Amino acid sequence: MSANSQGGNFPLTRHSIVSAAQSPDPSSRARAIETIAAAYWKPIYKYVRMKWNIDTEDAADFTQEFFTRLLEKEFLDSYDSSKGRLRTFLRTCADRLYMKQMRDSTRVKRGSGSLHLSLDFQEAEQELAASASAQSPEDLFDKEWIRSLFAQAMQRLRADCESRGKMAAFHLFSRYDLDEADSKPSYAQLADEFRLSATDVTNYLSFARKEFRRCVLEQLREMTATDEEFRREARSLLGMEIE
Amino acid sequence: MTQLSDQAVARLQSCMQEPDLAGTRYALVRYLARGGMGSVWLAEDTMLQRRVALKVLDLVPPTDDFARRLLQEARILAGLEHPGIVPIHDVGTLPDGRAFYCMKYVEGKTLTHHVTGTGLADKLRLLERIAEPVSFAHARGVIHRDLKPENIMIGAFGEVLVMDWGLAKIAAGVPPPAENNTDAPMVTAPGVSGQGKVLGTHGYMSPEQARGAAAVDHRSDIFSMGAILWYLMTGSPPGNPPGADTSVPRPLGAVSQKAMAPDPDERYQSAAEMIADVARYLEGSPVRAYSESPFERAIRIYKRHSTAIILVAVYLLMRLLFLLLARR
Numbered sequence: 001m002s003a004n005s006q007g008g009n010f011p012l013t014r015h016s017i018v019s020a021a022q023s024p025d026p027s028s029r030a031r032a033i034e035t036i037a038a039a040y041w042k043p044i045y046k047y048v049r050m051k052w053n054i055d056t057e058d059a060a061d062f063t064q065e066f067f068t069r070l071l072e073k074e075f076l077d078s079y080d081s082s083k084g085r086l087r088t089f090l091r092t093c094a095d096r097l098y099m100k101q102m103r104d105s106t107r108v109k110r111g112s113g114s115l116h117l118s119l120d121f122q123e124a125e126q127e128l129a130a131s132a133s134a135q136s137p138e139d140l141f142d143k144e145w146i147r148s149l150f151a152q153a154m155q156r157l158r159a160d161c162e163s164r165g166k167m168a169a170f171h172l173f174s175r176y177d178l179d180e181a182d183s184k185p186s187y188a189q190l191a192d193e194f195r196l197s198a199t200d201v202t203n204y205l206s207f208a209r210k211e212f213r214r215c216v217l218e219q220l221r222e223m224t225a226t227d228e229e230f231r232r233e234a235r236s237l238l239g240m241e242i243e
Numbered sequence: 244m245t246q247l248s249d250q251a252v253a254r255l256q257s258c259m260q261e262p263d264l265a266g267t268r269y270a271l272v273r274y275l276a277r278g279g280m281g282s283v284w285l286a287e288d289t290m291l292q293r294r295v296a297l298k299v300l301d302l303v304p305p306t307d308d309f310a311r312r313l314l315q316e317a318r319i320l321a322g323l324e325h326p327g328i329v330p331i332h333d334v335g336t337l338p339d340g341r342a343f344y345c346m347k348y349v350e351g352k353t354l355t356h357h358v359t360g361t362g363l364a365d366k367l368r369l370l371e372r373i374a375e376p377v378s379f380a381h382a383r384g385v386i387h388r389d390l391k392p393e394n395i396m397i398g399a400f401g402e403v404l405v406m407d408w409g410l411a412k413i414a415a416g417v418p419p420p421a422e423n424n425t426d427a428p429m430v431t432a433p434g435v436s437g438q439g440k441v442l443g444t445h446g447y448m449s450p451e452q453a454r455g456a457a458a459v460d461h462r463s464d465i466f467s468m469g470a471i472l473w474y475l476m477t478g479s480p481p482g483n484p485p486g487a488d489t490s491v492p493r494p495l496g497a498v499s500q501k502a503m504a505p506d507p508d509e510r511y512q513s514a515a516e517m518i519a520d521v522a523r524y525l526e527g528s529p530v531r532a533y534s535e536s537p538f539e540r541a542i543r544i545y546k547r548h549s550t551a552i553i554l555v556a557v558y559l560l561m562r563l564l565f566l567l568l569a570r571r
Contacts, residue, residue, distance in 0.1 A: 127246065130248070150247055150251075150256075154247070177251070177255060178247070178251045178254065178255070202265060205265075206265030206338065209339075210263060212259075213339060217302075217303070230303075231304075234302070238256070238259050238302060238303065
């Protein structure tokens, strides 16, 4: 074998946040819902903004209300991972809640529920304005879910690199893979810019990418209820679904 | 939270998909294709300074069994040294944990690109050349199980290669190349959904394979060869059951139908036997799969010996004219 052997591809033993969100223990339930909200609030917010064409304030209220209902066990207790993906389930729940609110005229204003999340709706609004509009609300939701997952993985990667004294790897990765420029810088350019040798650039980037992949898969593992759902979502995320 | 633009998301997504070749002898060039359990990438072998193709397992395969199957495929390929089977150079695990194998990079096009603009005789000769590596594999107890136009590559110099042996299995009674047996079905294949079931590609897969029968043997590949012959003649895979097409010469239609008989015992019993019938058609002889009428036989004989028949006819006509002129 010419290449290195590193064992398994992805974590298999992380506890699913979905199970915790269905737990009878209120504190672990609240923590789990906050984690789910961190991953899904932007997809939900942008989805209802686009699908139901509601204004920013109503969409923000709706998003807060949605996660309050999630905490109050109205939605998640009926989630069965064998019947579908969590993200599809949550999107359907959002549709149902919105239609229920329209039918009953019971739109709840922000702060009336037992959960209040500190969410930057202005940032979400800016992102929505910048994103391509020629897509369906469902496609937008899926795309936002991926964006949210990657953003959380980046946060996790940053924290990991900080704790391990590998911030140079993180900065190189951000510069090479996240830069807005149309073309990527060459390794030689990066070596000049960061005052590193070309070999160090290769090694740092390889390290950061490997860690990023791990962070994404860990994040995804936490957000899925079963191994099968994890694999399905991962393959969908990586564009490997064979339909 | 980190704000990510659409462009950044796309880059991160490709970062997730691209195999990590750091520290290996390979340098990534570009993506080539997707298979049932992984993707194929063009890479540069920096040691030998040549281009190679890397088949890399997905970062998250549908099941853990896929790494074993990729290794099994590599070992099967390594045991099949034939000009019509792509040679394998290396096998291993990448730094990101993905199993891979390295094979010759074949520049060319799949059989699907050779349907239009190629004459029937040339298509039949292509089929003969497809049968050579298939027969070779059968002789070594290997059944391909996913023969279809997309898995046949025609190289830049006309070489014919049978690709993607990911569904291949060792026939019963033949020692496998490793401790793992390949009898256990199977893997997901393009065009078919599901997991852990017997799969191939609809239209080219034998009925017994579609049923998930354990006793699938080399005659399943004969079925696929019949379907490929049908595809070459009509440009589309056969229906179920195979329909009629007036553009298809009847003897060749019969060859295809015999190869695709639902009962394996009624098919050709080997690829060589099937190709012998195709060769008979090419040389103008009667094929064994078809009973021709006297009229069809006359037409065939005329086509096969048209020059001689015309010469004899002209000769006889002239003799007749001489006789008539002599009597006057």
